[in-house]
Amino acid sequence: MTAKMAPQLKEDIRQLIAQDGMGPGDQLPTEPELSERFGVSRNKIREALKLLEQDGLVTAIQGRGRFVSALGSLPIERPVNIYESITELLQGLGYTVTNVVLSVEESTADARVARELQLDEGDPVIRLVRLRLGDDQPMVFSINIIRRDALPGPLEYRNWGASITKILEGHGHHVVSSIARLSAANLPAEHSTTYDLAQYDPWLLVEETCISREGERVLYAVDYHRSSEIAFNVVRRR
Amino acid sequence: MTAKMAPQLKEDIRQLIAQDGMGPGDQLPTEPELSERFGVSRNKIREALKLLEQDGLVTAIQGRGRFVSALGSLPIERPVNIYESITELLQGLGYTVTNVVLSVEESTADARVARELQLDEGDPVIRLVRLRLGDDQPMVFSINIIRRDALPGPLEYRNWGASITKILEGHGHHVVSSIARLSAANLPAEHSTTYDLAQYDPWLLVEETCISREGERVLYAVDYHRSSEIAFNVVRRR
Numbered sequence: 423m424t425a426k427m428a429p430q431l432k433e434d435i436r437q438l439i440a441q442d443g444m445g446p447g448d449q450l451p452t453e454p455e456l457s458e459r460f461g462v463s464r465n466k467i468r469e470a471l472k473l474l475e476q477d478g479l480v481t482a483i484q485g486r487g488r489f490v491s492a493l494g495s496l497p498i499e500r501p502v503n504i505y506e507s508i509t510e511l512l513q514g515l516g517y518t519v520t521n522v523v524l525s526v527e528e529s530t531a532d533a534r535v536a537r538e539l540q541l542d543e544g545d546p547v548i549r550l551v552r553l554r555l556g557d558d559q560p561m562v563f564s565i566n567i568i569r570r571d572a573l574p575g576p577l578e579y580r581n582w583g584a585s586i587t588k589i590l591e592g593h594g595h596h597v598v599s600s601i602a603r604l605s606a607a608n609l610p611a612e613h614s615t616t617y618d619l620a621q622y623d624p625w626l627l628v629e630e631t632c633i634s635r636e637g638e639r640v641l642y643a644v645d646y647h648r649s650s651e652i653a654f655n656v657v658r659r660r
Numbered sequence: 661m662t663a664k665m666a667p668q669l670k671e672d673i674r675q676l677i678a679q680d681g682m683g684p685g686d687q688l689p690t691e692p693e694l695s696e697r698f699g700v701s702r703n704k705i706r707e708a709l710k711l712l713e714q715d716g717l718v719t720a721i722q723g724r725g726r727f728v729s730a731l732g733s734l735p736i737e738r739p740v741n742i743y744e745s746i747t748e749l750l751q752g753l754g755y756t757v758t759n760v761v762l763s764v765e766e767s768t769a770d771a772r773v774a775r776e777l778q779l780d781e782g783d784p785v786i787r788l789v790r791l792r793l794g795d796d797q798p799m800v801f802s803i804n805i806i807r808r809d810a811l812p813g814p815l816e817y818r819n820w821g822a823s824i825t826k827i828l829e830g831h832g833h834h835v836v837s838s839i840a841r842l843s844a845a846n847l848p849a850e851h852s853t854t855y856d857l858a859q860y861d862p863w864l865l866v867e868e869t870c871i872s873r874e875g876e877r878v879l880y881a882v883d884y885h886r887s888s889e890i891a892f893n894v895v896r897r898r
Contacts, residue, residue, distance in 0.1 A: 427897070427898055429897045429898065430898060446875060476714060478836075478837050491875065492871050492875035492876070492877065493837050493839065493871055502740065502842065502894050502896065503741060503894055503895065503896055503897065504896060504897065504898070505896035505897050505898045506896075506898075537683065538684075540683075540685065597898075598721065598897065598898045599719055599721065599895065599896060599897045599898065600895075600896045601684040601685065601729055601893065601894075601895055601896075602893065602894050602895075602896055603891050603892070603893050604740065604842055604864065604891060604892045604893075604894065605844075605864055605887045605890075605891040605892075606844035606845070606862040606863055606864040606865070606885075606887040607844070607862065607887060608862060623862065624844040624845065624846060624861065624862030625844055626842065626843055626844040626864075627844070630896075631684060631685060633685055633719075633721070633727070635721060635722075635723075635724070636724060637687065637721055637724040637725065637727065639685050647844075649843050649844040649845060652843075653841050653842060653843040654841070654842045654843075655839065655840065655841050655842070656740050656741055656839075656840050656842065656894065657741065657837065657838075657839055657840075658740065658741055658742060658743035658744075658837060658838045658839075658840055658868075659741065659742065659743050659836065659837045660742070660743045660744075660835075660836045660837065
């Protein structure tokens with residue numbers, strides 16, 4: 423079992439607060455209780471609680487314990503600051519996930535891709551275009567640009583319908599973080615006739631440079647999320 | 661020589677990142693290198709780096725080092741986890757901000773507003789609809805729902821063209837945090853003919869419950885951000 427990272431544990435505790443219907447001022451379970459509940463050390467729990475405090479979701483009162491803040495009692499559906507693959511995102515929403523591979527090809531880095539993946543322009547990349555379905559409905563239109571050297575070997579022997587995150591993991595590239603840019607967009611004209619996707623305009627566009635545990639920028643993902651089905655939440659603090 | 665405090669040192673490191681033209685994902689110099697460069701102890705450097713991490717300017721990856729985040733490298737775009745008013749957002753983008761008040765009225769909380777502001781359905785609220793301009797160009801179409809008791813007194817004597825954040829502050833409600841939901845949307849039909857705004861579809865929609873320092877949910881803001889001009893950045897981590 424992989425040890426949970428503090429941000430994920432933080433999210434688990436936040437979900438516990440939501441599930442238990444805790445309101446502002448309600449006291450959190452103690453460190454030993456949380457430690458037992460999540461099967462991790464008290465140190466890990468303390469680390470996660472510290473993050474919750476820093477986010478203003480939990481207030482610590484010396485000698486009294488930790489309490490849910492006004493902010494902490496608000497429901498958060500999909501926290502945008504937690505990295506997850508599209509597969510994980512859609513499964514988290516309760517969908518059965520399938521992928522339609524629209525194209526996969528050897529390509530080269532343009533100026534944008536070169537900057538995002540720290541390559542030189544013209545360096546080889548894999549360009550994969552897919553439609554991600556949830557319960558057979560279009561959910562995410564996805565363009566993945568992958569460093570060619572991250573996935574060596576001929577393209578034709580690989581199952582491009584599988585999770586790219588998993589495929590990258592199989593080659594020792596564990597994506598653990600990303601830098602994302604969120605905006606709104608209609609699907610580009612060259613894709614919008616595919617499966618009559620223009621009917622789902624506009625989309626929440628996430629352009630994301632994904633970084634592996636090893637610190638490599640292995641994947642640049644341009645994902646159009648169907649806006650009627652997918653939104654992101656974020657806690658904002660001054 | 662006075663020992664530098666961590667916040668100043670943090671600012672120095674941030675400036676170093678900007679001066680060296682470091683991009684998202686670029687690795688920072690090591691602790692010993694920074695320690696030598698700024699002539700302070702490694703402990704002080706670590707403290708400053710921790711602040712940079714907490715601010716989301718730097719991402720630490722276990723065993724690999726510290727990396728510049730979107731926030732650390734993109735001065736123009738906006739880190740979504742930092743709460744700021746629309747006025748601050750637009751000023752931060754370098755615009756001169758003006759507001760067109762389209763309507764302001766006494767209204768009542770519907771089910772959604774009641775839930776977001778912890779009111780009962782039918783409780784009184786103020787409904788303010790404005791077009792926020794940057795350098796005289798439409799930037800944000802903004803619907804603000806304000807608890808009626810947060811801003812007592814007749815509506816007609818107030819300058820609704822001013823910053824709502826500032827007006828609320830004048831009444832002792834200091835908005836310091838929010839929970840926001842990000843999605844993509846076209847402007848609703850009843851507003852899209854105003855100033856021919858339909859031409860700017862689609863918009864990045866931010867629905868935001870704003871919480872005061874005192875823990876009150878005072879403001880529910882529905883803001884349509886012009887997507888060609890405004891995007892948000894976020895660091896995501898597993």
